[in-house]
Amino acid sequence: MKIYRSYQEVDKELEILKVEKELAYQKFLRELDETKESLEFRNIIGDTPKKAINILKMLSGPIKSAALTYLFRKIF
Template sequence: MGTRKYSSYEQIDRELEILKIEKEISLQKVRLEFQGIKENLEPKNIVRGIVGSYVPSFPGKYGQIISIALPFITKWLFKKRGF
């Protein structure tokens, strides 16, 4: 961004307001990304990711049964462990 010339204080104020809004949008994006990372690093989501990647390798009804039972099993395990 090069040097800009302004002909009035209104232009300067408008530019500052735009920059302020852009800064707030960037901060909100960072917060949202951080929240997503934080959720992905929760133990239950890590287990779901690991086990969920193996479920498609089970043929037919076994894969369906595992994919249905998996949320209940992980919830039970994490309650028992205190996560």
């Protein structure tokens, strides 16, 4: 238990606690936003569709057609 010798010490301690509380609250809000963002659909599936499209761009002709058919059957 801390013993205060003046009201100034009490006020100073209260101000420090107020700032610490505000910092903790802002950190909580930031982490909440990051959690919400990480749960968005586009972030859950990540770069997988983009990578698949890049691979398909490299393919040509019947190979590309077969790959697209296979991909669509797997998805749908």
